[in-house]
Amino acid sequence: MIQKLISGIVRTGAPIVVGLDPMLSYIPEHITKEAFATYGETLRGAGEAIWQFNKGIVDAVCDLVPAVKPQIAMYEQFGIEGLIAYERTVRYCKEKGLVVIGDIKRGDIGSTSEAYAVGHLGKVKVGAKEYAGFDEDFATVNPYLGSDGVMPFIRVCQEEHKGIFILVKTSNPSSGEFQDRKVDGRPLYELVGEQVARWGCECMGDTYSYVGAVVGATYPEVGKTLRRIMPKSMILVPGYGAQGGKGADLVPFFNRDGLGAIVNSSRGIIAAYKQEKYASFGSENYADASRAAVLDMKEDIASALAMRM
């Protein structure tokens, strides 16, 4: 799957993942109106609105990008009905040829981590049969519990030819509270990065490992250091756009081969029609606005990378 992701990046020229993190407030009224007319102002109605909204965006951008990253929390808040919309979104994106990174940030220990891994990346046994639960291609994983929490994911990835991105340095303002604490003079995130690199070496695709890392665009200097510590790990970079990261900030996350990083944008793409810049599309054409935002982001990253060359 790491090869599919990399060849997708090369084919599209866009190291971009579209974050499908729908809030009801992002969804144009014509969609919520129709969903509520059919199912009422219910959890099911919300799930339907989210699904229709996602479908519009996926149809509009699927030829431009290699991957999407649905954030499961945005679905889970609507309970079972929200998770049905999540599952439907994952399945549809895969049908469209997109690589699906489930942003689930799970992490537990032993058999519990294994259950998460099985439920999201693998197959669960029921009697003599096997079933895939959510069936994403990649998942994000929280490393706080150590190897016991991560190894079950790696084992399932090996079997299923899938991959993970481990949280190393997150994009949020308070990420430093624990991640930046100095251990023998070096920030904790470097130690986590070194561990990711070790795990990654055991899990190589052709050129990159299928054990990657999450490092926020909001910390480009950190990105530079971690890029060096984890040369073979693909870095998933959140925090571009709405969170403040710009094209120029992204350069340190890439290797000299122009690969090694994939940049997420969520709100900046899926709610593009709400920005002044794309307002002329109108809410009816929200998906076209998203397409325009992807093209602009692609251009922004490409120029920044070209300047380095």
Added chain:
Amino acid sequence: MIQKLISGIVRTGAPIVVGLDPMLSYIPEHITKEAFATYGETLRGAGEAIWQFNKGIVDAVCDLVPAVKPQIAMYEQFGIEGLIAYERTVRYCKEKGLVVIGDIKRGDIGSTSEAYAVGHLGKVKVGAKEYAGFDEDFATVNPYLGSDGVMPFIRVCQEEHKGIFILVKTSNPSSGEFQDRKVDGRPLYELVGEQVARWGCECMGDTYSYVGAVVGATYPEVGKTLRRIMPKSMILVPGYGAQGGKGADLVPFFNRDGLGAIVNSSRGIIAAYKQEKYASFGSENYADASRAAVLDMKEDIASALAMRM
């Protein structure tokens, strides 16, 4: 809700939470057989078997303990159908008067953490209506992302009079990889514990805070230190029984008032009938074996605490 938990502990004399972490291999054949006869060897069949198994245990132990802790991973591995069984279990346990601690170990940033908090502890808005998604009483939270990840949970807890347990030192063998790393000469878990204590002071019930901590029974010395650092935080203690923790190991986790800790046992209770000690119950009477295991655990903890007095 923290008061309900504490008064439940006092009423039952059992600072015990039953971990409802069902694996299909724990479930007696008569239950799986009937579930598969109705729904086939499907995800729905698995969900039904889990639900029936849980119901039997809850009916057998609900007068003995104040709380249960379903581990959502064990349900999530069966996809949507597993999560339906989770939701059903949560609802049933609440009907039975039990406090439900959702072991979800979620944690993200800003609006995403808020979505998790809303989905598990709060209410989500759909148009003019509000709905509770999973509606547990407490949730476990991963602190790796810092305050941005935790504060949204605390805000929802304040509104809903619910609570959280933050992972500080987990019970697994590799928990030390990051949690024990020395920051200015002190292990990271102490800094996380101090932060939990600070958050906790702002969030007091009558005697204890509704911001608690998770500290594994397998590290009693650590428990002693963290008990001191977080005097007002309830400590949720996993790792008793199957993971190796014994009654005597638990003493340091309690305050002198005999409160301040609640000890989880999962496999040791829900799969008790598989142990030699309780084998005479037979798989048909698995729930009675679970009841006996709870009574033995209560006795084990009470004697250990009595020895300290």
